[in-house]
Amino acid sequence: MRAVTIAAPGGLDRLRIMDRPDPGAPGPREIRVALHGSSLNFHDYLVCSGQSPAADGRVPMADGAGVVEAIGEGVAEFAVGDSVVSCFFPDWQDGPPTIGDFARTPGDGIDGFAQGTVVLPATAFTRAPAGYDAVEAATITTAGLTAWRALVVEGGLKAGDTVLVLGTGGVSIWALQIARAMGATVIATSSSDEKLERARQLGAAHGINYRSQPEWGQQARDWTGGRGVDHVIEVGGPATLGQSLNAVRVGGHISMIGVLTGRGGEVPTGMFLARQVRIGGIIVGSRRHQQDMVRAIDATGIRPVIDRRFSLEDLAEAFRYEESGGHFGKIGVEW
Template identity: 75%
Template sequence: MRVRAPGGLERLLRAEQADPGAPGPGEIRVALHGSSLNYHDLAVVNGWMPTADGRIPLADGAGLVESVGPDVTEFAAGDAVVSCFFPDWQTGEPVIGDFSRTPGDGIDGFAREHVVLPATAFTHAPRGYDAVEAATITTAGLTAWRALVVDGQLKAGDTVLLLGTGGVSIWALQIAKLMGATIAITSSSGEKLERAKDLGADFLVNYREEREWGRAVLDWTGGRGVDHVVEVGGPGTLGQSITAVRLGGHISMIGVLTGGAGEVPTAALMAKQARLKGIIVGSRSHQQDFIRALDSAGIKPVVDRRFPLEQLADAFAYEMSAAHFGKIGVEW
């Protein structure tokens, strides 16, 4: 699949692709079988984040290794693998602050049948995951893991506030519950809140009914505030997230669903002496750590619905409806 400039679901077209051939030194050939949708993918396909004409979309990709090139020892034919959001960020501190090397944006993504790429652009997939399940960790799952565990240093007994019930927030719910945290979550849907409760959420807030939801969460903690906020909204929700966080707490800024720019209530943030940190997904070593945790825990991601690749435009339309809970899968 390719998206033609200037973007739009009607400009997402099937296209023939030349076979990528055999892998060279340090490379692997992967037969792709699944992906999952992210807001970032939607923004690229719709032209909200311009990319090259004819770009192959989708940042997440998972499948099976068909063959390996010389010098590759980490993988073998038949291994289940999953892609990395930042294929050049292997470990350590961030090395990139844009999407120039992100599949489906700055470079071609995974809405295709085969790829030949450096072995370091993939990790092993979690044991027992199918391709769609594995693909959910590349962007959404790893973002939640980094926000809570890598940067947040989440521990048992902590309290966590999650905004909404999209892919990152539901992954964060599962991770936080796995780590022994107590969780508050917001949504405009009572049905989605009940589903979150079934996954372990402890305090439910309908933000359409409770406009001052930050204060409601603060009251729920007895006035102490939550230890962690996974902030996916951006400027339209940040003020209430600051209200909800405890003194010295941690806010991970990972989304801009309410806009890319806006006022920051700096006085309130200073008074809370909270850490506000922007993050974009994570490194390959973060992903490997996350996968080890998943192999140990045995949890599976929440996949709301699956679409065949030829119905990719329909999958994005479903994402735009905001009817989904957790992740939307694409498989072939």
């Protein structure tokens, strides 16, 4: 069975295609899944590039989707032939978050999905959205579910709200699509006018180039008539938080999702208090959240935006493309 593994201490030039033993038949409450697709996330990049070291020989990639080949005793939720998609936190089934690390996250603390076949507990998967191929389905595990939890679960998104999405990566584009499907208005930021035009084609009502308009938070506030936006999908971190606080309305909601500009920095506490804003840290979501999201996708017909697809053998090249920052939406890997 083909698999990609990471040779410690990591680095894109240390990703290897190897043959691994077949995992065999599923045991009680397990399913055997033939995997056909994954998608890239910043977390995967940190692991594969060695910036977040993983165990020697670790199989990377948190996202995985494929088809059930066999079911073990006691599995009633799935049948042979079902299309399924993995869960980022396989041990977080429902309820409030209880996991604060990646010790049991596929592709980090345990083996991930850059391989041909896995045998895992049935509860490590949900059904895939109807009509999605494996790469499309894999985009919901991390990016899609993060956007869903930020807006719907924690943010209480409703029709008529205004959402500000930072950048045009996987989480932000998913947030744009979810917000539009639920009747919200979206403002998008990017350093590329071309990407802003693509965001408008997806339904964004307004775009702000943050290079030519460095006070983009005020620009977003002005566009709302001075009220401010209801939700911010904050993927930048310390260097962008001040602008996000300027953009959000009094009593609004900021979802802290990314740390692209660093892991620490000053917090503008005065503005935070004045806005009376809710800021919540978001790391993906539970299996129940994912099941709810799949039902919403089936009802609304949202399709993920796939920028490019690479083969499993070209995983390192896919990450180098991610490094370039030229992508819009998700980068997929299929086999």
